[in-house]
Amino acid sequence: MGFGKKKSGLSQVNAWIKAKSRKSMREKDSSSASSIGSRRKESTSTSVGNLTNEFLDFLxxxxxxxxxxxxxxxxxxxSGFVELKESQDWNIKPNMKFFFQREALTAAFVVGSDWKPGNEFCPVAGHIDSPGLRLRQKSDISHDGSIKISMEMYGGGLWHTWFDRELTLSGLAIIRTPSGQMEKKLVTLDRPVGSIPNLCVHLGVDELKDGFKPRKEDHMNMILGRSKTSDPKKEYPTSLIGKHPQELLLLIAQHLNVQAADIVDLDLCFSTYQNANVGGINDEYIYSGRLDNLTTCYERVSLLL
Known part of the structure; x- marks a missing residue:
C-alpha cells in the first residue's frame, strides 16, 4: 500500500513542513537569542542562496x-504529478507526469511527447535510509526508576559520534481507529527526548589511554528520564507495554492526539535535535546529518519538478 493514501497523512506532513520551515522557525524562536532557529542564516537574494536554503529546509x-x-x-x-495506485489500472499518456509510492518507496516519471509503449526510458535513483539508530522492537531496559531504552544500530554508522547529543525520535506509528481500522501516522517529536551519555573524564581514564571503543550492546543505550509511574499495565492496557517504556508511549500518544492503548506498532529512528545549517568562513559547507543519502533524494526529485 502506498504511503500517505489517507488525507490525514498529507495534512500531517503539511503541518510538519510549516512548523519546520525557515520562516516559521525564525518567527517561533525570534524571542530567544540562543534558539536553533535564530542561528540560521537568512535567505540571500541569489539563486544559489535560495537553493541552499530550500535544501536545508528539506533536510x-x-x-x-x-x-x-x-x-x-x-x-x-x-508540481502537477498524478498519483498512481498499484491496485488500479494505469492510463499512461504523453506529456504527463506520474508517481506511485509503496510504503516509503517513491517512483516518479515524466512521459515525453513522443512516448509510445515499449520505448526506452532513463532511470535515476537514490535511497532514503541512512546509517543511524532505530528503536528496537523491544526497547525497554528501564531499572531502578531510570527510563532507559536499547537501540538497534542500522547500517555502518560512526557510533561514537552519537554520544552526548540531544536526540529526538521520528518515524511511523500504526494506530487503531475507533472503527477498528489500522491507520498510519507520522511521528515527529519536535523536542529532545534523551541522550547517550559518556562517563565523566575522571571515570574514563582507560578510554583516554586506549581510545573510545563503545560496546554496542552495553553502551548504546539512551536515558530518557526518571519514572513517575508504578503500575503502567493497569491504566494503559496496550500490547506495547513491556516492549517500550510507558512514558515514551504516552508522549507519542499525546503528540498524535490518540490514546496510548491505540498504538499498535512503531517504526521509529533517532536523529540529532539540531537544524541543518551553512558554515565555514565563506559559507561553503553544509552541516547536517544524513547528507550522503538525502542529497541524492532531493536532487532526484528536484530534477523532475
Missing part, C-alpha cells in the same frame, strides 16, 4: 525515511 523536514516519502509526495503533487 530539517526529513528526519526519517517516512518523512522523506511524505515530503517528496507533497512536492510532486504541487
Amino acid at each position: 530539517d523536514q526529513t528526519p526519517s525515511p517516512w518523512h522523506v516519502a511524505a515530503v517528496s509526495k507533497k512536492k510532486l503533487l504541487q
